[in-house]
Amino acid sequence: AGARMLFGRRFVSLEASGEGLTFAVERIREGGTEGTYAGTVIGADGAFSAVARTAGWPRLATLPVVQATVRLPADLPQDTTRIWFIPEDTPYFYWLIPESPTRGVLGLIGEDRQEARQRLGRFLERRRLEPIEFQGARIPGYARWVPIHQRVGQGDVYLVGDAAGQVKVTTVGGIVTGFRGALGVAEAILNAGASRELTALRRELNLHLLIRRALHHFAQKDYVGLLDLLNRSAQRSLGAHTRDEAGKLLWRLCLLRPRVLLLGLRAFLTARSQRRP
Numbered sequence: 001a002g003a004r005m006l007f008g009r010r011f012v013s014l015e016a017s018g019e020g021l022t023f024a025v026e027r028i029r030e031g032g033t034e035g036t037y038a039g040t041v042i043g044a045d046g047a048f049s050a051v052a053r054t055a056g057w058p059r060l061a062t063l064p065v066v067q068a069t070v071r072l073p074a075d076l077p078q079d080t081t082r083i084w085f086i087p088e089d090t091p092y093f094y095w096l097i098p099e100s101p102t103r104g105v106l107g108l109i110g111e112d113r114q115e116a117r118q119r120l121g122r123f124l125e126r127r128r129l130e131p132i133e134f135q136g137a138r139i140p141g142y143a144r145w146v147p148i149h150q151r152v153g154q155g156d157v158y159l160v161g162d163a164a165g166q167v168k169v170t171t172v173g174g175i176v177t178g179f180r181g182a183l184g185v186a187e188a189i190l191n192a193g194a195s196r197e198l199t200a201l202r203r204e205l206n207l208h209l210l211i212r213r214a215l216h217h218f219a220q221k222d223y224v225g226l227l228d229l230l231n232r233s234a235q236r237s238l239g240a241h242t243r244d245e246a247g248k249l250l251w252r253l254c255l256l257r258p259r260v261l262l263l264g265l266r267a268f269l270t271a272r273s274q275r276r277p
């Protein structure tokens, strides 16, 4: 075994060739392309994965993220993240995350980029926060499990991370789930396709989708109701499990505060009866 890292190259295309795949990479600095041969190719090239496109996966739906760098307000400790739930602006949330002793990033996930950008501007004005710089990006919005493997001729192509839409759609975060996807692909390659990690990841992502379906139509009063239900033991449980352990977290929370389940169920059924996503 061993590995060779090749930097400064951009993947361009791949095609079936003999018993494997040839793929072309572009040399970014020097210019020109070079061809390489492999039996297996793993695409970890993000939401707009060129590996996925050339191997025949359909394009993923993505959500816009917009954020601004701001000076930290005086009342925000450097080790604290602040979030706001404002369902009229976004079914997700606004965040303010300190990134240095004096600065932080304030942003939101929206459904339309331009609208999200306008809302961010208005939010900054209302909070009297001066934007230093704006940033924008797109993240896949997980809607269903994306098969991570495809045969191209006699070669194998796999996807991991954002390229496979492995993003938990409650918070639209894909760092931990992307690493789990990478571990799962390694298992699948070593075990002729079988991977416990991928089965567990799929379950996790689907659970986040279920929670998102309930949260997506929460009104302000529902968030207030939810926060009111979080007594000390429920808060301790939230502190003990990460957001990447939704199953454990939800199970503990429902045991401690069964009304959380009722609240979620009601929101979920309301969304279904109105045929909303």
Ligand SMILES: Cc1cc2nc3c(=O)[nH]c(=O)nc-3n(C[C@H](O)[C@H](O)[C@H](O)COP(=O)(O)OP(=O)(O)OC[C@H]3O[C@@H](n4cnc5c(N)ncnc54)[C@H](O)[C@@H]3O)c2cc1C
Residues within 6 Å of the ligand: 009, 010, 011, 012, 044, 045, 046, 047, 049, 050, 065, 067, 137, 138, 139, 160, 161, 162, 163, 167, 172, 173, 174, 175, 176, 178
């Ligand atoms: C503003 C913002 C804040 C976020 N905050 C969080 C957070 O707090 N928590 C969280 O869990 N997630 C967060 N996310 C999401 C998280 O960043 C992604 O889910 C995660 O980075 C996905 O990792 P990845 O390696 O699959 O893809 P990426 O991080 O997108 O990496 C893909 C890599 O592939 C390279 N690449 C692309 N095309 C090619 C090509 N043709 N050839 C060669 N290389 C190529 C790119 O240059 C890049 O380096 C945030 C995203 C954004 C935009």
